[in-house]
Amino acid sequence: MSHRFRFRVVIGALVGLAVGSAMGAAGGVARAAVTHEEVERAIREGVRWLKKQQNLDTGAWKDYVANEARTGLSSLVTLALLTAGEPVDSPAIRASLDNLRKWGPEQLDSTYAVALQTMVYAAADPKRDFQRIVANVTWLERAQIVPSDEVDWPGSWTYNLGKRGRRGDNSNTQYALLGLHAASEAGVQAKPAVWNLARAYWEGAQRGDGGWGYFHKQQDQLSTSSMTAAGISSLVITGLRRYQGSEEIHGEAIQNCGKGTTNINLQRGIAWMANRFQVGQNFPTGQSWRLYFLYGVERAGRLGGVRFFGDHDWYREGAEALVHEQDKLGGYWKGAVNEGDPLIATSFALLFLAKGRAPVLVNKLRHGPRGDWDNDADDVRNIVNLVSQDWKHLLTWQVVDPGSASVQDMLQAPIVFLNGHQAPEFSDLAVHNLRDYVDQGGFIVADACCGRPEFDAGFKKLMKQVFPEEAYQLRPLSDDHPVWRAKHLLAPNAYPLMGIEHGCRTVVIYSQKDLSCFWNQMDRTDRDRKNPAVGLATKVGQNIIDYATGRELPADKLIVREVHDFKADAPKRGSLRIAKLQHGGDWNIAPLAVPNLMEALRKPPLGFDVAVSQKDLAPGDPNLIYYPFLYFHGRAAASFSPEDLDALRKHVDPGGGTIFADAACGSPGFDASFRRFAAELFPNNPLIPIPKDDELFSEKVYFNLKDAQYTKAAGGGKDYPQLEGVKINGHWSIIYSKFDIGCALERHSGLDCKGYVYESALRIAANVVIYSTLP
Template identity: 25%
Template sequence: MRPFAPVSLVITLLLGLGLHAQVSAQQPLTDDRVTAALTRGVDALLKSRTPAGTWEHEYADPASQHHGGETSLALYALLHVGENLPDKRLKPGAEELQRAIAFVRELKPKSVYAASLQANALALLPRKPENTKPLEQTRRALAGAMLPDNGFGYDIAPNVRFANSDNSNSQYAALGLWAAYDAGIGSPVQMWKTIEDYWRKMAQPDGGWYYRGDRVQTNLAMTAAGVQCILIATEHTDRALRLEMRNDKQLIDGMRYLGEKWAPEKLDLYGLYGVERVGLLSGAKFFGRRNWYVEGAEHLLTMQLPEGHWRTKIWDVTQPHVSTSFALLFLARGRNPVLFNKLQYDGPWHARTRDLAGLAEWMSNQYERPFNWQTVSSDVHPDEWLDAPALLITGSQDPKFTPQQQAALRSYVNAGGLVFSVQIGGSKGKAFGDAIRSYATAITGNKAEFRKLGADAPVLSSYGKIKNLPANIEGLSNGVRELWIHTDEDLSAAWQTNNTATPAFDIAANIYFYACGREELRTKLASTAVPNAPGKAARTISLARIKWGGETANWDAEPGAFGRLGRLLENKSRSNLVTETVSLAALDVKTNRLAWLNGVGKMELGAEEEKRLKAFFDGGGLMIADAVGGDREFATSFEALIEKLYPKGSKAKFELLDQAHSAFSGTFEDGEPLTSVKYRALTRQTIGDVTTPKCWGLTVNNRLVLVWSPHDLSSGLAGARAWGISGYTIESADVLSRNMMLYCHALAVTRGR
């Protein structure tokens, strides 16, 4: 399976136009909305089959030029959605598809369109002779349909004396040949060079492409065709191991054109499908200042009919199965999991134009699920980087990050992100490696330093054992999870040249699955970012963040947790959270009624800190506390402290709270009803499939003063998914923490009166 990304050449201009790209919609685009649209579209498309089990409506006559194209397109779309959704009806062995598959296998296409769509459908079937044999026949037919000008026309067996090429058929010929290559049936490099030369020659001075010689007005759909065909061809013609950026005029001009002209409402669904391919092939998240997938998907969702179809005129076909197939392709492929985001900066950030694309292709084949990849600017809000579990930075020179860019990197890792930096060019790239170490250490406030990682490190063993692991892989941690992985080993060279004999691919796979927490893969839309949504608050919650211990105490391992918690309370609970850092030695219940304490490592307090903490509890203050990452050393020392402050026989109880306790249940104003919780995969290995919260309460003088969770809340609140964290999933931590905050705040207000 292909991640739809053969090559991304120099798209710097496009990304530069999108520095502060934002999309606003009345109803935010969510994965649930897209999934629901896909399901309804699939239902409608399956219902529109003919009695023969195909989709031959407009071209049912076997003698018609495009016979077979409709069925091939519908099958292609459904198989793609089947890679995207857990729908048994869409698997190659499903009864619902068998007659269509048999039809496509036997098809002898007469047109380039039908042949291309047949090739794309066959390429998604298992690599067995009954599928690869007709695919090879179609590949040969497509290659033989090339006209003297190196373009393609309508006919698969053209009379060259009368045939004319056009850029739409030429685009589909390239797509069909590429699909065959993806299934292991390649074409000579010279053919791809010929195709590349054709499209470069057809580029116009305004950066666009037109349909054909008698219709020379450039347009969005044909420009998308030109850009994507050059990207496809250069996968085969350019795998150079550069240290500097390549200046590609046709691609830069074409992407500029798309950035200036992009508007989904200007395109039919054939054109929208073409533009989507550019987005996925180039890795570009934005066209100009606009998020092409979000805007395109929103446009499609508004167009979907109540019965699930889309109905627009394409190729003179008015029946909805063609439009519906193109819409399903756009929605499904654009929501694939994003492997890594690659960071653009002012320097050779993308000298290896195919490295991440090659890695994503390998991952797609290994995991048997398509992965996308993206390029993102270092000047956008770091929330835009959170739709992938890790941020890849490559280079051979000092990136010269500005203070604003360094702040963005800090925000990203504090929001649960993982940075993965790769020095290219061996010793020629030493300046990059030296600079990266300095930047990474600085974003932690110089609290953490890189250390060498061995093969047994969780970040290098979450996917599988790595043979011949290079010695120069380093990690920087907050004590709970890796924040930054760096290597001077030129892994990019292996990805760029598809050298799978090296450990470069396994290293990246382990980092990816580590960053995902070895949980079910999230789609592109399932970002952990929580946007600001200011509105009229029903309450203001004042929270003291407790600083404890000496200078080396790890009391603030997840500084991003409370900013994100504040946005959750703002968005979902009409609450304004105001936090301040308060030293435990200065904690006073008269001024701080509600506090949160957490940490990593052994908790060692001075006499004054212990005295202040007991006075806070005795005075009726309320505290929430958790072991960050589920750290056992902190949990053990914290529980020992509580037993020391309130030994047996005192007027205090420290006991497990019932699941129905009001602190969890959310059965109060602006709370969220909580009937069950989910623990992370690592925690489930120890406690099994428990679905009740495991929190302890300390009551002093019959008043609840502490809610304690030995399982992590804070890393979840930060948005961290990394393997090694023991606690609640992000979603459960979010709801549980909001409910506890609202409940404890209400108690604190009552006691303060």
């Protein structure tokens, strides 16, 4: 009886393999209460409704207060549409911009309207509207209340230029700062005095409980959720990114390294929100301006790098509430009291949903009891902002504690970053989670803050705990490592980078020389921005991120990350088992490729009867008969003895076995050796391209593979897989890919890896497995 006949029993189970299940099932975790698809649908419907409300003749939407904030509501709606992905050249946006450009700041004379208009210009076409942004910034500078305006608490804004003797409020003030912040990202910088005065105002306006009210604390106003969210984001905008702290860079030297960056006001504000966060109300006022509050929470969480306020995953909870509150027929939202106007409510809802879903690029790791993990509060924030600008896509970051967060939580970002002065302190659980994170495709970046030897020694010890195997050691990166050319072309000795190789790529990059302090300073002054040392550290950071991610965008926050359990299992009788073929090369370069594939096939609701763990076998092993499906790959050349070839020949014909192989990351060395192997194994049956109309690529097996996605290194784009095979008795008994599949299956394909992306690699491999069982 042939292997192929014996394993026909698995076909019934495999026919249940669904695309969504194979590609996106959560590894043993409960499905999220709100899904990515539900949020996307809500955003689409909200956009559709807003566009229908536009006056097609004027390009405007009705004003909230006709003679006070002209164009303010039109700007808010336009900003919501742009944030939700409406193209700049769409008829709705073009018409709105034409209308907004008719109004200068002097005509508007409204802090809200000028600030929102500035945010629209910066989001849409900042080059075309550069001079308009300049004019708006100048107006906002003039509108700021200063000491000479005879007000006790300068640094704030009120509704317009008529400020003398009037008190500012925290709502106008936050929107003025949002406008100035958007302008700065478009290249128009406000005067340093504006930022400094505003920062001092927010610090002075904070109440004793750590929150903020609508007015300065001395106006006897209660702290509210909406104004506290405004205080948190405003401190980030005005303080942590705008004023010179204790650190100073002189040439390549960092004076007062790591000192003076903790902002107690910010921490008190976050603590206030953590203790009182409720997605259902703007504490303590209930439903009043609740959607305005949620948009503020989005900014506070994103700018502050906060994923959880207390135990609350603010984006997931807010998204779940908004999805269920949306009018299912109309597609709009309608709030209470002031937000009874669905134009206002829908705009705030879209701003929360669309901007809050921004992919997380980096998790900044909390460690140790001394707060040593955050000596440079703006390091990750600044480098992520730079990458966002380079990739032209909003990206964010967050603080994560690996000792309490799940691996699934950590996988929300493809990179984790840590540094410090002292030896990092991680619990046993945190060490375990770090290893699981890497095994599931994550990447570790670290540097010794201020070049401190204590951290250097401690980090090296930590890596030995995370990677106890002898094969995984921290070594200097080679001169030809792709990180040196991932974005900027850097000399290999530009920075003393070390790394750990795991499977198909480097999974840890560590700098003994400070990177974070330079990142911390990169957006503070013109002098720092132009400093060569800052520029070099910034380029190194960009190269590391581009290498670690392959410049592939992370999934948004609501995409459930897969977490596989690779525990060794005892296969049942009749289960499909896969053997990994040992050969005279680096035969185990992707040790988790097979477990990843098999775990995807066996997960509920699939119920496919497979053994997750692979069996490592040499060609002459007598147990080979129990493993009809053999997989092997490598980067170096593979070699087999005549006896090995004879055993494999008998395994395939007449044994009915299947050999599946791929060149790790498209390695030319392995590719050449495999072609020799195939020619020696069956000299009368050549290795030939498998035609695109073969059933292997079609639904006749299971997946239609016509749109397999190639990695950027392999040319990008979508097409049929480029597979080759050897036919024995009318069946492809040897199937080979010159492009990588195995490294992609364990999510460890690097920037230079020529192959397929994970989802496509999984589909290709699944089809090959199913095909091998067909009679």
